Amino acid sequence: MKAFLLSAAARFTGQAISLFARFITAPRAVWQGIEPVPTQRVYFANHSSNGDFVLLWTVLPPALRKRTRPVAALDYWLTSPLRAFIGRDVFNAVLIDRRPEVRLQDPVSQMAEALDEGSSLILFPEGGRNSSDQPLLPFKSGLYHLAKARPEVDIVPVWIANLNRVMPKGEIIPVPLICTLTFGAPLHLAPDEDKETFLARAAQALLALQPQVQS
Amino acid sequence: MTSPHLLWLLAGIGGLLILASVLGEILRSRLSPQGENPVIENLNARISAWWVMVILLAIAFLAGKPGVVFLLALASFAALREFLSLTHYNRADHWSLVACFFLVVPLQYYFILIDWYGMYSVFIPVYVFLLLPVVSALHGSTRDFLVRVSETQWALMVCVYCVSHVPALLYLQIPGFEGRNIILIAYLIFVVQLSDVLQYVWGKLLGRTRVAPTLSPSKTWEGLIGGTLSATAIGTALYWMTPFTPLEAAGMCLLITLMGFFGGLVMSAIKRDRGIKDWGHLIAGHGGFIDRLDSVIFAAPIFFHITRYFWSAT
Numbered sequence: 001m002k003a004f005l006l007s008a009a010a011r012f013t014g015q016a017i018s019l020f021a022r023f024i025t026a027p028r029a030v031w032q033g034i035e036p037v038p039t040q041r042v043y044f045a046n047h048s049s050n051g052d053f054v055l056l057w058t059v060l061p062p063a064l065r066k067r068t069r070p071v072a073a074l075d076y077w078l079t080s081p082l083r084a085f086i087g088r089d090v091f092n093a094v095l096i097d098r099r100p101e102v103r104l105q106d107p108v109s110q111m112a113e114a115l116d117e118g119s120s121l122i123l124f125p126e127g128g129r130n131s132s133d134q135p136l137l138p139f140k141s142g143l144y145h146l147a148k149a150r151p152e153v154d155i156v157p158v159w160i161a162n163l164n165r166v167m168p169k170g171e172i173i174p175v176p177l178i179c180t181l182t183f184g185a186p187l188h189l190a191p192d193e194d195k196e197t198f199l200a201r202a203a204q205a206l207l208a209l210q211p212q213v214q215s
Numbered sequence: 216m217t218s219p220h221l222l223w224l225l226a227g228i229g230g231l232l233i234l235a236s237v238l239g240e241i242l243r244s245r246l247s248p249q250g251e252n253p254v255i256e257n258l259n260a261r262i263s264a265w266w267v268m269v270i271l272l273a274i275a276f277l278a279g280k281p282g283v284v285f286l287l288a289l290a291s292f293a294a295l296r297e298f299l300s301l302t303h304y305n306r307a308d309h310w311s312l313v314a315c316f317f318l319v320v321p322l323q324y325y326f327i328l329i330d331w332y333g334m335y336s337v338f339i340p341v342y343v344f345l346l347l348p349v350v351s352a353l354h355g356s357t358r359d360f361l362v363r364v365s366e367t368q369w370a371l372m373v374c375v376y377c378v379s380h381v382p383a384l385l386y387l388q389i390p391g392f393e394g395r396n397i398i399l400i401a402y403l404i405f406v407v408q409l410s411d412v413l414q415y416v417w418g419k420l421l422g423r424t425r426v427a428p429t430l431s432p433s434k435t436w437e438g439l440i441g442g443t444l445s446a447t448a449i450g451t452a453l454y455w456m457t458p459f460t461p462l463e464a465a466g467m468c469l470l471i472t473l474m475g476f477f478g479g480l481v482m483s484a485i486k487r488d489r490g491i492k493d494w495g496h497l498i499a500g501h502g503g504f505i506d507r508l509d510s511v512i513f514a515a516p517i518f519f520h521i522t523r524y525f526w527s528a529t
Contacts, residue, residue, distance in 0.1 A: 026293070026497055028496045165304050175312040
């Protein structure tokens with residue numbers, strides 16, 4: 001009974017958060033390189049706000065959304081009961097520990113495990129929120145190791161435009177502005193590609209999706 | 216709130232939409248059976264979106280004053296969201312932008328709702344104009360300061376101030392026209408939007424000479440003259456449901472269709488400058504809220520003030 005109530009509350013909260021995200025950002029998905037079909041994928045995106053994965057999750061069609069789990073930092077999402085409820089129960093996040101010295105499980109094997117269970121993943125390879133003037137921070141190596149561990153899975157770049165303006169790091173009230181999410185063509189690790197080359201190629205593919213609007 | 220004239224007008228618009236839908240389907244089966252003709256597909260998307268807009272407006276009309284005020288407040292919110300997505304960004308403006316959406320929009324429509332003319336006609340041009348730059352200035356960043364505050368003020372004038380003059384029509388007190396003010400709104404929106412549609416139709420049929428080649432490829436002299444004149448003729452024929460005589464109705468229609476055309480022109484200039492085709496994506500076939508509202512935005516305040524000056528008792 002308690003489990004049922006918890007899952008109902010989680011579903012309801014998920015819908016409410018999604019609706020709120022739509023009200024604020026009227027998000028628009030541009031499927032440039034792929035179609036919204038239920039193929040197993042690792043979506044990787046630029047990360048400037050805590051709303052990033054909510055927005056990506058919101059624009060996925062419901063059938064895909066159900067099978068897609070964000071990868072999030074355990075050291076952030078388990079620090080309060082509310083965050084734990086949202087991270088674990090509402091979004092069913094794969095919670096990884098960013099602190100190598102204390103973690104019990106390797107993040108890449110956790111992600112590979114989630115893929116083996118049939119889930120798709122949402123990943124932010126910058127490793128944290130970007131509040132610099134650079135469009136992207138250097139990628140952490142997790143994306144490469146995951147691409148190596150599960151080479152058959154599509155690695156899909158997703159550029160999230162404008163969300164850093166909606167809710168800059170440190171602000172609590174969002175400004176309603178339109179956000180666009182552009183989905184690019186899938187990447188795979190080439191047979192003899194090394195880590196730096198692959199990560200540079202992935203970052204390049206992501207940057208190439210930025211919408212060209214003068215402002 | 217409902218008057219037989221309003222029901223007649225809504226029934227007439229429903230009839231026009233049924234006719235448009237049938238024509239759209241015939242064109243599709245003749246010219247675009249597999250959806251290969253983008254013009255026909257866009258036409259049908261526009262017609263479907265018109266159904267949604269007309270049904271929403273009709274519901275708001277039947278709900279009375281609060282319904283109309285609420286619907287246009289939402290439209291202002293969506294239009295402002297589109298406009299401010301394209302302006303110069305600076306982190307220092309965060310709080311002034313938050314204030315635009317969550318303070319200025321609700322207050323402006325609240326003043327309309329309580330019919331405080333002295334306040335809603337100066338709130339944005341005076342109080343917000345003076346106070347909002349202070350909020351941005353206090354945050355310290357001077358980069359592009361004048362550009363940023365001007366863009367924000369423009370966004371508020373266009374998306375909130377002008378649009379709010381549509382529901383303000385409900386509160387005019389015109390002797391002999393009591394209880395029928397909703398007709399003024401329906402009439403304004405109908406004539407202006409009909410002019411847009413007819414400019415599009417005339418332009419597609421006969422359009423050769425562009426009015427402003429650098430601004431918009433689709434605005435032609437043939438479309439402009441054919442559209443405004445035919446919309447004015449239809450608007451004049453409906454004079455009996457308005458407070459106007461036939462001649463007055465004709466002058467009013469000509470004025471608001473021309474203002475509507477200018478609205479489209481000015482909004483096109485902004486879009487061109489920003490390198491975008493549409494303001495948004497929420498109204499399928501049309502683009503964004505501003506794409507659909509641009510003509511009403513320019514026509515509404517003028518229509519309001521002229522009607523108020525010459526016909527209203529207040």
